[in-house]
Amino acid sequence: SVDEYGVDCRNYGELYGIKGLRILLAPLVGASEDRIILGGSSSLNMMYDVMMKMVVFGADEHSAPWGTGKKVKFLCPSPGYDRHFAITELLGFDLIPVDMTDSGPDMDQVEALVANDPSVKGIWCIPVYSNPTGVIYSEDTIKRLAWMKTTAEDFRIFCDNAYPVHFLDQYDTLSVNILDECEKAGNPDRTFVFSSTSKITYPGSGIAILASSKRNILSYNKMLSKQTIGPNKMNQLLHLRAFKSFNDILVHMERQAAILRPKFDIVDQILRRELEGLGIAEWTHPTGGYFISFDCMEGCAKRTVEIAKNVGVEFTAAGATYPYGKDPLDRNIRIAPTLPPVEELKTAIQVLCTCVKLAGVEKLLETNH
Incomplete structure (x- = not known):
């Protein structure tokens, strides 16, 4: 029950999740382990949690909460994932469909929508094997998402990397890391990347993953520390012992x-x-x-x-x-x-x-x- 860093996984603590598993799963989200938080079995739960943080507390200390009564619009590449849309619909956002192309969301539409409307606060994305089209976002699409000018300073990309290793023929990786590209563009806090092992191990007992900028992770951790004293580290340890390396x-x-x-x-x-x-x-x-x-x-x-x-x-x-x-x-x-x-x-x-x-x-x- 003790991991290689001496953490007794039966006990409280380790709010970010055990370090060894964060290192192992880092390629699923394209971030170093210090920018990763491990959750329960549901990445959708983490998406909802982050979205609620935006609604109640705002994106950062300089931004008003999204739930102040003003209209909030969210971009929804379509066809897309109904459970994503359901979260933002439940919160009362206006859902704006954006056409999906063979290289990802139609970026001409996206850029036009975010350029002059401060109520457009974010976009849902599934960059690898997008649900349901199977599209892999192109380098140009990812770069434009990272670099585009948005009227809303608190615009956020909710990037659900649900299928990062779910290849049918060979392992495909994105040519550009969206978190790194956002940092290059001067928008380091723009993107949250989510993933999970639910479709790698077991749907009911997987590990959810959240990655973002250090600032976003610290901000989320502040809220998380009031919700829980620690995750299910025994399940995390089981995953770590089942897979000794990413190649496994x-x-x-x-x-x-x-x-x-x-x-x-x-x-x-x-x-x-x-x-x-x-x-x-x-x-x-x-x-x-x-x-x-x-x-x-x-x-x-x-x-x-x-x-x-x-x-x-x-x-x-x-x-x-x-x-x-x-x-x-x-x-x-x-x-x-x-x-x-x-x-x-x-x-x-x-x-x-x-x-x-x-x-x-x-x-x-x-x-x-």
């Missing part, structure tokens, strides 16, 4: 990729066989992550999901990948090949293809009636 994590993730890769291949094969060349659907071909982003004909996603549910196959709700659950074109569906067994997955995707065709025919008949 990569070897472990290669084994996971061997399980998941055939599932993604099956989805792509069936979609190609049933839908390619018909002009009624397109989908992403991710090299990692957990999802495939599927677009059917405009105005057909809800109907497609409804027909599938009527025959016993349930997909993520149409619109879930957009703020407020409202896809303006009603065309995007998030596919999660990771969840079902292979035979069930085959059946589900075949059903999806049939439902896409039926919904498309209905739409064409309705349009031409």
